[in-house]
Amino acid sequence: MKLKLPRLVIFSIVIGILLRLIFALTTYHGDLAALVLAGDSLAVKHQFINFYESVFTIGTQGELKLPDHQMTFIYQPLAYFIPGLIYLPFAGVLKGLVDGLLHTNPYLLAGKSLFFPLLIYKLPLILADLGTLFLLPKFFTKKKDQHLSLILWSLNPLAIYVSSMVGQVDAILTSFLVAGLLAFKKDRLYLSIFFFTLSALVKPIGLVLLPAVALYHYSLHRRLLDVVKLVSSGLLTYLLVIAPFLPSQVYRQYTLFAEHINKTLFAGIAISPGTLIPWFFVTYAAILVLLLHRRISPFYALGAALLASLSFTHFHPQWLVWLTPWLVIYLVTTKDWLTPMVTLFSWLVILFSFEPSLTYHLFFGLNLNPIALSSSLASFTPHLISLSRAWIAALLLHFTLQKQAHET
Numbered sequence: 230m231k232l233k234l235p236r237l238v239i240f241s242i243v244i245g246i247l248l249r250l251i252f253a254l255t256t257y258h259g260d261l262a263a264l265v266l267a268g269d270s271l272a273v274k275h276q277f278i279n280f281y282e283s284v285f286t287i288g289t290q291g292e293l294k295l296p297d298h299q300m301t302f303i304y305q306p307l308a309y310f311i312p313g314l315i316y317l318p319f320a321g322v323l324k325g326l327v328d329g330l331l332h333t334n335p336y337l338l339a340g341k342s343l344f345f346p347l348l349i350y351k352l353p354l355i356l357a358d359l360g361t362l363f364l365l366p367k368f369f370t371k372k373k374d375q376h377l378s379l380i381l382w383s384l385n386p387l388a389i390y391v392s393s394m395v396g397q398v399d400a401i402l403t404s405f406l407v408a409g410l411l412a413f414k415k416d417r418l419y420l421s422i423f424f425f426t427l428s429a430l431v432k433p434i435g436l437v438l439l440p441a442v443a444l445y446h447y448s449l450h451r452r453l454l455d456v457v458k459l460v461s462s463g464l465l466t467y468l469l470v471i472a473p474f475l476p477s478q479v480y481r482q483y484t485l486f487a488e489h490i491n492k493t494l495f496a497g498i499a500i501s502p503g504t505l506i507p508w509f510f511v512t513y514a515a516i517l518v519l520l521l522h523r524r525i526s527p528f529y530a531l532g533a534a535l536l537a538s539l540s541f542t543h544f545h546p547q548w549l550v551w552l553t554p555w556l557v558i559y560l561v562t563t564k565d566w567l568t569p570m571v572t573l574f575s576w577l578v579i580l581f582s583f584e585p586s587l588t589y590h591l592f593f594g595l596n597l598n599p600i601a602l603s604s605s606l607a608s609f610t611p612h613l614i615s616l617s618r619a620w621i622a623a624l625l626l627h628f629t630l631q632k633q634a635h636e637t
Contacts, residue, residue, distance in 0.1 A: 238376045242362070245383030249358065252393040253351040254343040256591040257335065261396040262300045264312050264350050265330045268323040271313025280309060281479040300331055303483050306470060307430040308398040312353040319349045335593075342594030351393055354400040358392040361404045365557060367411055374561045381557045387550050387576060394591050397547040402431040407554045409438070410531065418446055419462055426463040430470050433490060434551065437513065437534045439463040444520050445527045496541035508541040516629060526631045529555075533628035540622040546580040546587060549621075555628075572624060575617035582614045 234242075270280040281302050285294060295301060302309055316323060326346055329337030338344055362382045366375035382388060392400040409424030421442055428435030443459040446452075474480040497505035516533050519525040525533070532555035539548060549572075556569045581588055589595075 234379070235376060238379050241380040241383045245362075245385075245389070246359075248384075248389055249355050249393040250348065252389060253348045253355065253396075254345065255594055256394045257330075257338055257344070257347060257593050258395040258586060258591055261347075261350055262331045263302060263304075263309070264353075264396060264398075265327055266300060266302065267309040267313045268316040268319075268350060269327045271309065272316035272320040273324050277310070277313075278473050279477070280313075281474060281477050281484070285479055301479070301483055303487060303489065304398060304432055305430045305484065306474060307427065308401070308432065311401055311431075312350075312398070315353045315356070316349065322346060322349060338593045344593075347396075351396045354392040354396055354398065357401040357404040358388050361388070361400075361407050361554065364404070364407045364411055365554065368414060368558055369561060377561050378557055381560065385553060385557070386573070387553050390580075391547045391550045395547060395587065398431055399547045399550050402428045402435070403550050403554065405431065406435065406438075406535075406551060409435075410528075410554065413442060413527070413531065418442055418459060422459055422463040423466060426466045429463075429467060434535065434538055436463075436467070437538065438531055440517060441520060441527075441530055441534050444517055445530070448521050448523050492542050492544075493538045495543075509537050512537040512540070512625065512629075519629060524632060525629055528558075529628040529631040531555075533625055536621065536625040536628060540625045546576065546583060549576050549579075552624075568624070568627070571620060575620040578610075578613055578617040 266284060267280070270276045270283045274283070276283045284301050323346065326337065329335055362379065365378040365382050369375045369378060388400070388403075391397050391403075405424050405428035409421045409428065412418075412421035412424060422439055425435045425438040425442070428438075439460050443456040446459060447456045471480075471485070475485075493509040494507040496509075497507040498511070499505055513534060516525065516530055516537065520527065520530045532552060535551050535555075539552070552572075556572060560566060560569045
């Protein structure tokens with residue numbers, strides 16, 4: 230697809246890229262330390278299979294001992310493998326930076342307003358973000374819709390925040406989700422399953438989309454064997470990638486069976502003492518039933534499946550970036566600006582309800598210490614925060630009520 234871009238679109242893309250580069254150089258969050266470790270383990274030391282163990286030492290009783298900085302690898306292999314491969318040409322620059330960046334107040338950033346190696350560490354995330362920018366226009370046939378999608382993603386504050394400020398691998402996950410959604414739109418279901426599985430190899434949330442894709446196919450053709458083949462193709466891909474890491478005690482304990490992957494199951498309906506039906510299971514099952522009986526748009530069913538994992542969870546601010554491609558497509562096709570804008574406002578409220586390290590303290594070169602915005606928000610406006618989180622649940626309901634995809 231060739232796009233002849235108007236000046237406004239080109240201007241928006243240039244501004245978006247510049248913002249990403251500027252914020253990448255001038256902001257730092259402690260979670261980026263995981264990618265700093267990935268750069269050291271994979272790009273510098275070439276520990277491609279045993280990188281999960283590389284940060285641990287073995288105690289006298291054979292127990293695993295965390296290093297002083299307490300940072301380890303907690304996500305699936307592609308969350309580190311993809312950045313690690315991109316870091317390879319920069320191994321000489323990254324060598325020796327680990328100790329200076331792995332602490333709460335990294336000494337390598339002291340007295341600086343910007344730090345160029347941060348751009349290297351965030352480069353895989355920015356590239357993934359730009360990959361999403363490239364894919365979004367392919368959902369539309371009208372030029373004006375293609376152009377609007379480019380403007381919206383170029384200036385998307387959530388995407389910029391995730392890729393260039395906090396430096397989270399959710400940017401990579403989102404690009405795989407969009408690739409899978411595009412393949413789904415083109416009815417290339419095995420390819421869609423493949424990309425959704427790749428997203429799950431960053432963070433496992435993508436696995437919830439595999440049954441949805443398979444049930445959509447079954448609702449059209451009523452061939453149970455096809456359902457088994459579709460889901461199996463995804464699970465087999467998933468198992469093949471994680472297989473080399475399964476012998477690792479560190480991988481099993483801190484990643485595969487880690488407690489943090491069960492966050493979506495905390496909220497639920499207590500049906501007896503000690504027995505809880507998670508709200509995620511209730512809503513996810515309802516989405517699958519609606520999809521099976523063709524009572525919900527397949528496009529929105531996939532988005533709702535992701536929303537179900539967020540709506541009843543104290544989710545981290547960067548997780549909402551998974552849904553932003555759906556919101557962009559929704560806005561472009563329906564011209565309903567209000568719903569995405571309220572969602573963005575809700576995200577901002579939720580963001581500022583967290584500690585300042587996720588907001589103004591990201592700028593290491595500035596001594597920003599206004600009134601504690603995050604603390605004040607958490608203390609004085611708890612109902613606004615609750616309402617903002619409730620809006621995400623309302624968005625889930627809105628998606629499940631969409632019976633057909635809007636024309637693109």
